[in-house]
Amino acid sequence: MGLQEEVELLRNIPLFAKIEASKLKLLAFTSERLTYAEQDVLFEQGDVGDSAYIIIGGEADIVVNTPGGPLVVATLKQNEIVGEIAILCDVPRTATVRAKTQLTTLRITKDLFFNLVIEFPQIAVEIMRELAHRLEQTTTKLREAVAEAQS
Amino acid sequence: MEQSIFKYILRYSASQQIFLLCVILAFYPFLFITLDLPKIIVNRAIKSGGAEGPFDVPIFGFEIPVDVEQVTYLLILSFSYLALVFITGGFKYYISVFKGRLGERLLRRLRYQLYSRILRFPTPHFKKISQGELIPMITAEVEPLGGFIGIAFADPVFFGGQLVLIIGYIMLQDWVLGLAALALIPIQGYIIPRLQKKVNALGKQRVQNVRRLADHLGESVSGINEIHANDAAKLELSRFGDRLGTIYDIRYEIYQRKFFIKFINNFIDKLTPFFFFSIGGYLVIQGGLTVGALVAVLNAYKDLASPWKELLMWYQQKEDVRIKYEQVVEQFEPQGMLEEKLQLTEPDGSTSLKGDLLVSNVGLADEDGVRSLDAISFEAPVNGHVAIVGDGGSGKTDLGLVLARLVRQTSGTITIGGIDLGQMPESVTGRRISYVGANVNLQAFSVRDNLLYGLKHRPVRPAEYEGLAESVYKLRLSESAITGNSEDDYKADWVDLEEAQVEDNISLNSRVIEILKLADLDEDVYRFGLRGVVDPEEQPEVAARIMSARVALRERFSDPAVAQLIEPFDADAYNRNASVAENILFGLPVGDVFDLERLAEHAYIREVLEKVGLSDDFLEMGKQVAQTMLELFADLPPGHEFFEQFSFIESDDLPEFQAILGRASRGPDGSSEEDKLQLISLPFKIISARHRLDLIDDQMMQRILEARHMFAENLPENLRDNIAFFDGETYNAAASLQDNILFGKLSYGQAQAENKVGALIGNVVDDLDLREIVMIAGLEFQAGIGGARLSQGQRQKVAIARSLLRQPDLFILNEATASLDAVSQNKIIENVLRASEGKGIVWILNRVPDAEQFSKIVVLKSGRIFETGTFDELSTAGGEFQTLLEVG
Known part of the structure; x- marks a missing residue:
């Protein structure tokens, strides 16, 4: 796949939909495209985070270590972004991400990510939207869990 | 050392100096005849009108009459003159060479002695004297001494003799004039030394200030990070400028005074003719002296000037050299130097340490009397395992140094088996006792030589010399003997196999590998080995086995699950994970003729491109690359890290390329x-799998392959040695072991390809039993200056391995694993203790819980022993040890 195709691909991701083509090209050129075999690990819970990943093809599991062993809490699909929390607030990785199928990702380094966020407020808004969405999901789950525990 | 340079010269070269004086004395008569013969030729042989024989040929004052023609007589005298010219020239040549050799030999001896003194300095002295001061003393400051040593006695005799001769001649003509000529010499003799004294004092100051300058330089180089981190450049520059200013002031004053001395000298020189003219003239007028005699005296006086000048120069040089010598020597005589015999004598018989290590009442105080150790007494069998623990201010590090005799205690005694540690020669303390501290400095050799450093105490097996090499060696050896240098052959084999308790070099290798594992260094050395190169001509069997690994790895990659991790080199396929430059070269450059970064500049490459018809296409691609780079990077601030990581064009060059593109768009x-x-x-820089610029399509790949073949086939003879081509069947001498096994490029975009491939290589290496071979190659890894190419932890591991290799009776480890991670520390402590069963260990621990593995624990606090005992006793005793243990 060439640079131009990658740019087209990025454009289909909501996060980058409103960014001008030349910036997407820079993003594609400076980001490493990585292919993972099934069960390969993108990063481990507790690692220091230095980059975020955009899923271009395939699926990935988010796995959290619990006292009862590893637990798959979500599955990511094409066009989703993962790993941005650790680089946004400098905390260790909060979960392990593992390839569920053959997986292709675009790896965006911390510096590039911040560059984009600062330069393009649209991206910041998209990320806020995504984070709020996830928070909402988490809260729902928590509420259910609490209700279950009480009953 | 001798306190004055003259004593030093006499002590080491008296007989040679006397010989030199004799040669000079033998030279005088010839010199005299050479001066006298022209007069005889002119006066006797060249007489117009034909003189009659017999003529006299003067030989050393005797007149030998010969009955020959006038022309023959002239020829005899002329050829005698020619012969004399040869003889005097020969004398001068011989004397000069002799002087030079004399000086060089003594200089060599002096430098050697100074260096040997450094090796015997008491270690605390190195806190007071810096490298920056020592280096110029031995290199630059003693250099002029060599020149002076040759002339120390010869010149005053030579020129003094001439002076006496000429003054005598003047006295013969007229004693009054003679006295007049001499009258000012005592005045000069009185004034000049007085003036010179001040110059000398300034010279002394100058030397000291230059040393300080060198010191400052050294400090700046080693502390460069501190200068940057504290923004101290301005301060340092000002300090340096200040020092230069001081040196300038001193030098300027020296010049002024030196030339004032010259002025006085010249004045006095010219004053004497004043006496000749006035007094001599008066005498002539009065009739007491002939005009001829006055002219002769004036001529003689002219000849007086040159030797007199030489003598004065000698005197000034003497003073200069005297100061330099004294100043250097006084720096090399610190208190408490190790006696030479303790350092260099070989022991007779077994030196192994037995009995008890007995430390009684040992104290250590620095110059100001501050005590870091006080009344330390304990006892342990020398083959026991002792741990010393304490907090940072407990003095435990100092105790370690004292036990290894690297620092001498200021009070008390340490004995081993009843023998005083202070009286043991280094052949015992440095062979039977081993020491590793927290800071390890390695030599700038290979890792292997660093490991064997501890086995090289004396030449064990002489080097073999044949023919010319043998006579060169013998000559050098005799020269070493003459100059008091070491007569041990550096090129001999110094490795003492016996000390490592092995039979031969092969078992030494296996022993080294074994020790590497004990010191947890095996993985590091394995990795060095993979990065290392092996000369297939020197080690064909190694190359062959690496080739078998290449084949085995290729088989592994036939598995589709891993196949995409690498792209192997194939002479007939374009490698998408290699750059265009690498694809054309299809080999590794040897030397710097083909620089991968600047391949386009090479004429032969351009020729190949032209022949394949790629020049225009490359130009077109170049335009597109430049266009893309401008588009991508033009908005980024200059110096942004992306330029270095991703751009083909540096940020400074972007405007330049903008202009180039502008000019190109105007037409061909x-x-x-x-x-x-x-x-x-x-x-040339495009790696198609990485950059994804879509510029290199299948057709272009084909044409680049054509270029590859063209490049190899037509490569001129003189360029053949500058490239090692990739060939699937042969070992590539320019590539590392890993690249030879891999024989391909890691694929871009494959997650963790490097780790996965590394693991696969590891598997193959183990399957084929190659790990040892790789490690032995890894031992050749160069450690760099001070071991700088190794991490602090690796250096510590090398030092521990080095000590284990020579199996000391007592092994002192002074926080020797402090730079390592916890896992390594645990491993090493366990391994070292296990490998040293029945041998002594004193371990100054940086982690208190480790003490559990030792049979005796000594607990220090504030320089005193707080308690001693076993782990079980102390851990519940409620004392210092328990506190330390609980703190962690």
Whole structure:
């Protein structure tokens, strides 16, 4: 796949939909495209985070270590972004991400990510939207869990 | 050392100096005849009108009459003159060479002695004297001494003799004039030394200040990070400037005074003719002296000037050298130097340490009397395992140094088996006792030589010399003996196999490998080995086995699950994970003729491109690359890290390329040759799998392959040695072991390809039993200056391995694993203790819980022993040890 195709691909991701083509090209050129075999690990819970990943093809599991062993809490699909929390607030990785199928990702380094966020407020808004969405999901789950525990 | 340079010269070269004086004395008569013969030729042989024989030929004052023609007589005298010219020239040549050799030999001896003194300095002295001061003393400051040593006695005799001769001649003509000529010499003799004294004092100051300057330089180099981190450049520059200013002031004053002395000298020189003219003239007028005699005296006086000048010069040089010598020597005589015999004598018989290590009442105080150790007494069998623990201020580090005799205690005694540690020669303390501290400095050798450093105490097996090499060696050996240098042959084999308790070099290798594992260094050395190169001509069997690994790895990669991790080199396929430059070269450059970064500049490469018809396409690609780079990076601030990581064009060059593209767009004539070169060099950097610029399609790949073949087939003879081509069947001498096994490029975009491939290589290496071979190659890894190419932890591991290799009776580890991670520390402590069963260990621990593995624990607090005992006793005793243990 060439640079131009990658740019087209990025454009289909909501996060980058409103960014001008030349910036997407820079993003594609400076980001490493990585292919993972099934069960390969993108990063481990507790690692220091230095980059975020955009899923271009395939699926990935988010796995959290619990006292009862590893637990798959979500599955990511094409066009989703993962790993941005650790680089946004400098905390260790909060979960392990593992390839569920053959997986292709675009790896965006911390510096590039911040560059984009600062330069393009649209991206910041998209990320806020995504984070709020996830928070909402988490809260729902928590509420259910609490209700279950009480009953 | 001798306190004055003259004593030093006499002590080491008296007989040679006397010989030199004799040669000079033998030279005088010839010199005299050479001066006298022209007069005889002119007066006797060259007489117009034909003189009659017999003529006299003067030989050393005797007149020998010969009955010959006048012309023959002239020829006899002329040829005698020619012969004399040869003889005097020969004398001068011999004397000069002799002087030079004399000086060089003594200089060599002096430098050697100074260095040997450094090796015997008490270690605390190195806190007071810096490298920056020592280096110029031994290198630059003693250099002029060599020149002076040759003339120390010869010149005053030679020129003094001439002076006496000439003054005598003047006295013969007229004693009054003679006295007049001599009258001012005592005045000069009185004034000059007085003036010179001040110059000497200034010279002394100058030397000291230059040393301080060197010191400052050394400090800046080693502390460069501190200067940057504290923004101290301005301060340092000002300090340096200040020092230069001081030196300038001193030098300027020296010049003024030196030339004032010269002025006085010249004045006095010219004053004497004043006496000749006035007194001599008066005498002539009065009739007491002939005009001829006055002229003769004036001529003689002219000849007086040159030896007199030489003598004065000698005197000034003497003073200069005297100061330098004294100043250097006084720096090399610190208190408490190790006696030479303790350092260099070989022991007779077994030196192994037995009995008890007995430390009684040991104290250590620095110069100000501050005590870091006080009344330390304990006892342990020398083959026991003792741990010393304490907090940072407990003095435990100092105790370690004292036990290894690297620092001498200021009070108390340490004995081993009843023998005083202070009286043991280094052949015992440095062989039977081993020491590793927290800071390890390695030598700038290979890791292997660093490991064997502890086995090299004396030449064990002499080097073999044949023919010319043997006579050169013998000559050098005799020269070493003459100058008091070491007569041990550096090129001999110094490795003492017996000390490592092995039979031969092969078992030494296996022993080294074993020790590497004990010191947890095996993985590091394995990795060095993979990065290392092996000469297939020297080690064909190693190359062959690496080739078998290449084959085995290739088989592994036939598995589709891993196949995409690498792209192997194939002479008939374009490698998408290699750059265009690498694809054309299809080999590794040897030397710097083909620089992968600047391949486009090479004429032969351009020729190949031209022949394949790629020049225009590359130019076109270059334009597109430049266009893309401008588009991508033009908005980024200059110096942004992306330029270095991703851009083909540096940020400073972007405007330049903008202009180049502008000129190119004007048509084919718009671009200069320089522009074209700039553009053509861009596509060489494209790695198609990484950059994904879509510029290299299948057709282009085919044509680049054509270029590859053209390049190899037509490579001129003189360039053949500058490239090692990739060939699936042969070992590539320019590539590392890993690249030889891999024989391909890691694929871009495959997650963790490096780790996965590394693991696969590891598997193959183990399957084929190659790990040892790789490790032995890894032992050749160069440690760099002070071991700088190794991490602090690796250096510590090398030092521990080195000590284990020679199996000391007592092994002192002074926080020797402090730079390592916890896992390594645990491993090493366990391994070292296990490997040293029945041998002594004193371990100054940086982690208190480790003490559990030792049979005796000594607990220090504030320089005193707080308690001693076993782990079980102390851990519940409620004392210092328990506190330390609980703190962690």
